[in-house]
Amino acid sequence: MKLHIVNRSPASSRVYGQALSAMGPDDRLLLIEDGVQGALPQLVRYYEDIPGRLYALREDLEARGLLGHCDASVQVVDVDGFVQLTEEAEQTLSWY
Amino acid sequence: MKLHIVNRSPASSRVYGQALSAMGPDDRLLLIEDGVQGALPQLVRYYEDIPGRLYALREDLEARGLLGHCDASVQVVDVDGFVQLTEEAEQTLSWY
Amino acid sequence: MSHDNDMPDGELLVILRHGPHGSSWLREGLDVALVAAAFGRRVSLLFMGDGVLALLAGQGTGALGQKGTAPTLEMLEMYDIETLWVEAEALARFGLDEHELMLAPQALTAEAIAHAVETHPRVLTF
Amino acid sequence: MSHDNDMPDGELLVILRHGPHGSSWLREGLDVALVAAAFGRRVSLLFMGDGVLALLAGQGTGALGQKGTAPTLEMLEMYDIETLWVEAEALARFGLDEHELMLAPQALTAEAIAHAVETHPRVLTF
C-alpha cells in the first residue's frame, strides 16, 4: 500500500488525474495545501473512484476556512496523522 | 482590442478558461511557451470560440518539434510578430 | 450589467486568481493593488478562479503559524479600494454563496468580466 | 500486461510529467535518473502527461538557443536505462502515435501504470 500526496486543486490543475492513474486498489490519497479544495462537496466527485481511501490535512483545511465545508466522505487527519499515514504506507508519491 | 498571452497547456492547466472568460469580441490570444500545445489539432478545440483570433509563437513551436503538428486554423507568428501584436493591441494580459 | 454606472471607471484592474496560504501570489497581488491605491490610482479588484477562496470567512493561520491574507483584506476599505468583484462561475464551482464571503463583493458573469477588462486601461493578473 | 516478465523489476521509477523547454523539470528529473543509473540502480522511466512531448522527434533549440533535453535522451541507452514507458492516454490526448517518438518506448494503460508504480520500491515524480 502506497500513499499518494496531492497538493493541487482539481479546480485548477489536472494533476489529480495523474495520481488516480497511478493508484493501486489499496493505495491511499492525502490532500494537502491547495489540494484540500478537493475535499469540498462540489469537488470531491473527482475522487469518487477511491471511496474510503481519501484523506485531507486538517491544518490546511483550517487555514483556508474549509474545515466546516468538508465532505463527510473525506477522512480528516492532522499532521501527526499525516506522519502516521507515511508509516503505514510502504512509500509515498507526491503529485504537484 | 487587447492581446491575451497564455503560456500553459490546456492539457494540464485550466488557465485557458480564465483567458477566454476575460476576452472581448475583438481581442486576440497568443500561445507561447508550453501554451503552444493548444495549437495541436487535438487541443485547439479549447479555443473554438475565438476563430481567426488565435496565434502561436513560432520559436516555441519549433523548439518543441510541434510546428509541423500545428492546426491550420492557428496563425503562427515569430517573436517579431509577437512584438507587432503588442503594438496593435491597446494592452496585454498574461495568463499563467 | 453587473457594474455600477455611477462609479468612475477604474484605472487599474488587479485580478487575483490564487487562494490564501498555498502560495505568495495572493499576497503579492494584493500588495500591488494596495500600493497603487496609496499612489492615488483608482483600483478595482477581481477575485477569479481559486482566488474567490481569499474571501471565505473563518480563515486561520498557515502551516507555520503565519497570519495569511485575511487580515489585510479586512483593511481594504481604508485603502479606498471600493470596487470588489468575484467570479460568479468560480463561486458556483466551489459551491459557495456570495453571502458567505467577506467584504460583500459583487458577483460577475463571464460577460461582465470581459467588460471589466475592456474598460480598465491597465490589467494585472496574479 | 504491458511489462516484460523477463526483465528484473526496477528499483527506481522516475516519472517525467513535463515537456521540454517550458521548465527545468524534465532536465532535473532526467538528471536524477541518469545519476541513479550511474550508481548502479535499475532505473525505469515513465513519460506521463505533458512529459510524452519529451520524446517527440524534431525538437529544436530553446528561446535563447539552449539545446534542450533531446540530446540527453538520445544518449539514454549508454546509461543502461532500458525500461522506457509512455502513458498511452497522454499520447491519445496529443494525437500522437507511438511510432512518431524517439527511443521506441512502450505505451502503458492506466492499469499498467498502477502496476509499474506498485512494483518499484521507490518512485520519484518530476
Added chain:
Amino acid sequence: MRYAILLMGAPYSDQASHSALRFARALVARGHRLEAVFFYHDGVYNAARLAAPPQDEPHLVDGWVALHDDHGVALQVCIAAALRRGLMDAREAARHGKEGHSVAEPFELTGVGQLVDLGQRCDRLVTFGP
C-alpha cells in the same frame, strides 16, 4: 513606443525569464524604448550576483546587464519580494546586520510603486509569469 516588462518567473526553473529576455531584445530591435524590467515574485532571483549556469546555457544575469548597458533599460527589483528570498544589496545587508550582498549590479532594489509608475507612463506593460 515605450514599453515595460514585468517578470515573475525564476531563471532556469521555467521559461519565463528566457521568454522575457527574448522579447526585450526583439522590442529594442524594432526600435521601441524599453524603460525597465520589473522583477517581482520569483522573478527577483534573476538578479542573483553569483549565478553560474553551465557554459552551454544562456547566462541570464549577463543578458539583463547587457540590456541595461546597451539600451539603458532599468533593472528594478521589488525589495519586499527580494529580501524574503535572500536577495540584498550591500546597504540592505548592513541594515540587517549581515555582511556581503547577493544582488548583481546594476539591478536596483525598489518598491512596488515603481511598477505602478511604469504601468502608468509606459504605452505597454507586458507580463511574463512562470
Added chain:
Amino acid sequence: MRYAILLMGAPYSDQASHSALRFARALVARGHRLEAVFFYHDGVYNAARLAAPPQDEPHLVDGWVALHDDHGVALQVCIAAALRRGLMDAREAARHGKEGHSVAEPFELTGVGQLVDLGQRCDRLVTFGP
C-alpha cells in the same frame, strides 16, 4: 523509522517549504530519525544566507538550521541546481573567480547521488513539490 525529505519549492513563493518543515518537526516529535532534507529544483533557494523575511513571518532558514542543530538532520543542497540559481559557498565562489558566498551554514552543496543514496538507505522518502 529513517526518513528523508525531498523539497523542491522555493521558500515563501509556495507552501512546499512550510509544509516540509512542519512535517519534519512532526516526524522527529513522533520519534523518527530524519536523516536529511535534500533541496532540489527551486527548493535550493531555502539555503539563501541573506534571507530576511518580515518579522511576522516564519524564518525558514532558521527553521532548517534548528532542525540540523537539534536533531542532526543533514541539509543537502543539489550543487547543479544551486549554482545556476546563484547559490554558492565560498569554495565554489573562489572556483568561479567570485567573492563572497550565498549559502547559509550548515547547508552543504552536494550531488544528486546523495538523493539516490537517501532513497536507498531510508525507509521513507517524502517529496514536497511546489
